[in-house]
Amino acid sequence: xxxxxxxxxxxxxxxxxxxxxxxxxxxxxxxxxxxxxxxxxxxxxxxxxxxxxxxxxxxxxxxxxxxxxxxxxxxxxxxxxxxxxxxxxxxxxxxxxxxxxxxxxxxxxxxxxxxxxxxxxxxxxxxxxxxxxxxxxxxxxxxxxxxxxxxxxxxxxxxxxxxxxxxxxxxxxxxxxxxxxxxxxxxxxxxxxxxxxxxxxxxxxxxxxxxxxxxxxxxxxxxxxxxxxxxxxxxxxxxxxxxxxxxxxxxxxxxxxxxxxxxxxxxxxxxxxxxxxxxxxxxxxxxxxxxxxxxxxxxxxxxxxxxxxxxxxxxxxxxxxxxx
Amino acid sequence: xxxxxxxxxxxxxxxxxxxxxxxxxxxxxxxxxxxxxxxxxxxxxxxxxxxxxxxxxxxxxxxxxxxxxxxxxxxxxxxxxxxxxxxxxxxxxxxxxxxxxxxxxxxxxxxxxxxxxxxxxxxxxxxxxxxxxxxxxxxxxxxxxxxxxxxxxxxxxxxxxxxxxxxxxxxxxxxxxxxxxxxxxxxxxxxxxxxxxxxxxxxxxxxxxxxxxxxxxxxxxxxxxxxxxxxxxxxxxxxxxxxxxxxxxxxxxxxxxxxxxxxxxxxxxxxxxxxxxxxxxxxxxxxxxxxxxxxxxxxxxxxxxxxxxxxxxxxxxxxxxxxxxxxxxxxxxxxxxxxxxxxxxxxxxxxxxxxxxxxxxxxxxxxxxxxxxxxxxxxxxxxxxxxxxxxxxxxxxxxxxxxxxxxxxxxxxxxxxxxxxxxxxxxxxxxxxxxxxxxxxxxxxxxxxxxxxxxxxxxxxxxxxxx
Numbered sequence: 001x002x003x004x005x006x007x008x009x010x011x012x013x014x015x016x017x018x019x020x021x022x023x024x025x026x027x028x029x030x031x032x033x034x035x036x037x038x039x040x041x042x043x044x045x046x047x048x049x050x051x052x053x054x055x056x057x058x059x060x061x062x063x064x065x066x067x068x069x070x071x072x073x074x075x076x077x078x079x080x081x082x083x084x085x086x087x088x089x090x091x092x093x094x095x096x097x098x099x100x101x102x103x104x105x106x107x108x109x110x111x112x113x114x115x116x117x118x119x120x121x122x123x124x125x126x127x128x129x130x131x132x133x134x135x136x137x138x139x140x141x142x143x144x145x146x147x148x149x150x151x152x153x154x155x156x157x158x159x160x161x162x163x164x165x166x167x168x169x170x171x172x173x174x175x176x177x178x179x180x181x182x183x184x185x186x187x188x189x190x191x192x193x194x195x196x197x198x199x200x201x202x203x204x205x206x207x208x209x210x211x212x213x214x215x216x217x218x219x220x221x222x223x224x225x226x227x228x229x230x231x232x233x234x235x236x237x238x239x240x241x242x243x244x245x246x247x248x249x250x251x252x253x254x255x256x257x258x259x260x261x262x263x264x265x266x267x268x269x270x271x272x273x274x275x276x277x278x279x280x281x282x283x284x285x286x287x288x289x290x291x292x293x294x295x296x297x298x299x300x301x302x303x304x305x306x307x308x309x310x311x312x313x314x315x316x317x318x319x320x321x322x323x324x
Numbered sequence: 325x326x327x328x329x330x331x332x333x334x335x336x337x338x339x340x341x342x343x344x345x346x347x348x349x350x351x352x353x354x355x356x357x358x359x360x361x362x363x364x365x366x367x368x369x370x371x372x373x374x375x376x377x378x379x380x381x382x383x384x385x386x387x388x389x390x391x392x393x394x395x396x397x398x399x400x401x402x403x404x405x406x407x408x409x410x411x412x413x414x415x416x417x418x419x420x421x422x423x424x425x426x427x428x429x430x431x432x433x434x435x436x437x438x439x440x441x442x443x444x445x446x447x448x449x450x451x452x453x454x455x456x457x458x459x460x461x462x463x464x465x466x467x468x469x470x471x472x473x474x475x476x477x478x479x480x481x482x483x484x485x486x487x488x489x490x491x492x493x494x495x496x497x498x499x500x501x502x503x504x505x506x507x508x509x510x511x512x513x514x515x516x517x518x519x520x521x522x523x524x525x526x527x528x529x530x531x532x533x534x535x536x537x538x539x540x541x542x543x544x545x546x547x548x549x550x551x552x553x554x555x556x557x558x559x560x561x562x563x564x565x566x567x568x569x570x571x572x573x574x575x576x577x578x579x580x581x582x583x584x585x586x587x588x589x590x591x592x593x594x595x596x597x598x599x600x601x602x603x604x605x606x607x608x609x610x611x612x613x614x615x616x617x618x619x620x621x622x623x624x625x626x627x628x629x630x631x632x633x634x635x636x637x638x639x640x641x642x643x644x645x646x647x648x649x650x651x652x653x654x655x656x657x658x659x660x661x662x663x664x665x666x667x668x669x670x671x672x673x674x675x676x677x678x679x680x681x682x683x684x685x686x687x688x689x690x691x692x693x694x695x696x697x698x699x700x701x702x703x704x705x706x707x708x709x710x711x712x713x714x715x716x717x718x719x720x721x722x723x724x725x726x727x728x729x730x731x732x733x734x735x736x737x738x739x740x741x742x743x744x745x746x747x748x749x750x751x752x753x754x755x756x757x758x759x760x761x762x763x764x765x766x767x768x769x770x771x772x773x774x775x776x777x778x779x780x781x782x783x784x785x786x787x788x789x790x791x
Contacts, residue, residue: 269560
C-alpha cells in the first residue's frame, strides 16, 4: 500500500507518523515542524534573549546532538551565539567514545568546544574511582547521585570559562516525566517543588538554565536525528542498570503504550503541583567553600567530595542523621 | 487485641485529628462491598455502640451503588449480588440505600454545580459544637442507653428506601448506560468515567437525603496508587483533593477518607481476624491484563516496587500529605474561576500558545494547518472558532458557531485530564443528559456574560474607590 501524501505540504509522500498526533508527514516537513516547536518553546517562555552566549551541554548523545543542531539552525533567528561544553566524567569505555563523537560534531558545525574533566576540577576523582570507592558499602552504589551533582557543577564551571550567559541541556519530555515519577516514588518533596517549570532562572549568581527540548518526546528526537542524518553516540552509560531511574523509565514506557499522551500529561501534572510551603527548599545561599549556589552550608558537590575524600562516601547521601 | 486497639486507634485518630465531622451530623458511608469499605462500616458500627464517652457522635447511613450495567452483567447476576448485599446492609441497622448506576440518566444538572460553601469551622467552632452537643445530651437525660439515640430527635428515617429497590431500573436506561460504556475506547477512560458517574450519583443521594458528609473507604495503598495514577493522567493540580483527607470541591457535601492511614494488608488481617462481612463485586477492570489501563499498570508497578523497596507506599503517602489545595490565582479568584464540568475542580489549562505542556499540544495541532517554512513566526491561531480558552467562550460570539461545534464547546469547560479522557469517547451525545444540559447552560451563560461585559461593575483592585 503506497504511503499517504504528507499532511502539510501535500507534495511528497509521507515518511513517518508523528507519535503524538498520528499525523503523516514527510521528512522535511517533520523536521521543520520540530524546529518550529522548539523555537516556539524558546520564544514563548522567553528562555534565551537575543545576544545571549549559550553554553550547550554536549554529551555526544542524541538529545544534546539534536539540541545543538536545532539551536544552530535557529541562531540567526534568535540572535544568540553557541558554545559547546562537554564534560568528561572519566567513565572508561563510555565517555571517551562519546567525546570523540562530540569532537567530530564540533568540527563539522564549526562551533567552539570546551572539555571539562572531573579529574581536573574535583581533585583527581573520576567516576570510576567514585564507583570503586562506594562499591563496598553494602547497599547500591548510587553512582548517578554523584555523577549528576558533579556534572552540573562541571557544566557551570565550563560555561563560566567560556563566558556564557545561559546553559541549555537536552532534556526531553520523557526525561521530565521520569523525573517527576521518580521524585514521587522517592518522596523528594524538595525536588518536586523546584522542578517542573521551564528550568531555573538562575538565582544567587548561578547561570540560568533551560531545556528547549522539554516538550519534545524522545521518539521525536530520535526521528529528527534520523531524518537529518546526525552522527551521535548511542550507547548506555556503564552504570545505568543500577539506577533507580530505570524503574521509572520502564513504567513510562508502559504508560506510553497504554495511552500515547501519557508523557505530556505527566509533564503537565508536574507543572501544576502545589506543595506546602514547608516542603519547599529554603532560599539558597552560597556554599562556604566554593561560593556556588547552595541551600545548606556546603553545596552538594562539596559535600559529596568531602565524603569521598574522607573515605566515607555516603556521608552526604540521604538525610543526615545528625540533622546537619 | 493489641492489633485491634492499634487499628481502631488509627481510625479514631484520623477522625479526631481533623475535626471535620461535627456531632449530630449526618454522614453517608459509601460501601462498595470491598474489604476497605466494609472495614470502615464495621469500625463505624463499633464506634457507635461504645460507651458514651468515646462514642462516635454522628448519624451514619450506608449507600451501595450497583454498577453491573456498566460492564454488561445480566439482570440475574445483578440480582444475585443484590441478594448478597441486602442482608449485610440490613444487619448494620443503619438507614441504607441501594442505587443502580443507571439512575445517572435521571440526575438533574444541579449535581454539577458547586453549592455555596459553608464557612470552614475554626477550632473554636468545633469545640463549641461538641460542648453544646454534650450539654444537650445531658439535658435530654444522658441515662439513655447505647444505641442510636439521635434517632429519637429526628423524624424516623425509613429503614428501607422503597424507591430505589422496589422498581428495577428502566431497561432504556440500562441500555443507554451499556451503550455509553461500550463506546469508550480505552479501559482507562472507562474507569475514569465510572468514577465520575459514581461520585455524582452518591453526591446526589447525599444531597437528597440531607447528608452533609460522605465517607469513602480508600486505604493507604489504594490512595498511593491513585496518586500516581492521577499524576499520569494529568491531574497533578488536583492531587490534594483527590487523595487528601477531605475533599470539599462540591461545596455543601464533603468527601472524607478516614481509612487513609490503613494499608491494605492491615485491612485484610483485620477483616479476617474479626470476620468482617464483605461482598465481592467484580469491577470494570477485574481480570484485565496488566497493560490494559493506566490504573492497572500503576497498581502492578507500585505493588511490585513495594516488594523491592518496602517503603514505597508509605513514602508516596507522606509526600501526598505535603500537597496543598492551592488555588492558582490566590483566594480572591476562587469564587469566579470556572470549574471543570465533570470533576468540578478549578480549570488548570492556560492559554493555548503558552510554553507549557498544554501549550505544546495545542500549538502542534494548529501547526498542521499552515504551510511549513522552517523558521516561522509564532503562529496566529487559525483553528476552529472555539479556540481552547479558560472557560471564556472567546470566539463563540456568534450563536451559529456555537451550535456547529458542540464538542469543542464542551471540551473547553473541562480540565486537562477530563479533556484527555473525553478524547476516547467518540461521541459526546451518549453522555447522560444532565451533563449535556449543564454544558449548554454554561456556554450560554458565558456568552451572555461576554455580551454584557461592558455594563458590569466589578470589584476593582484599588481600595480607594471604596470608602
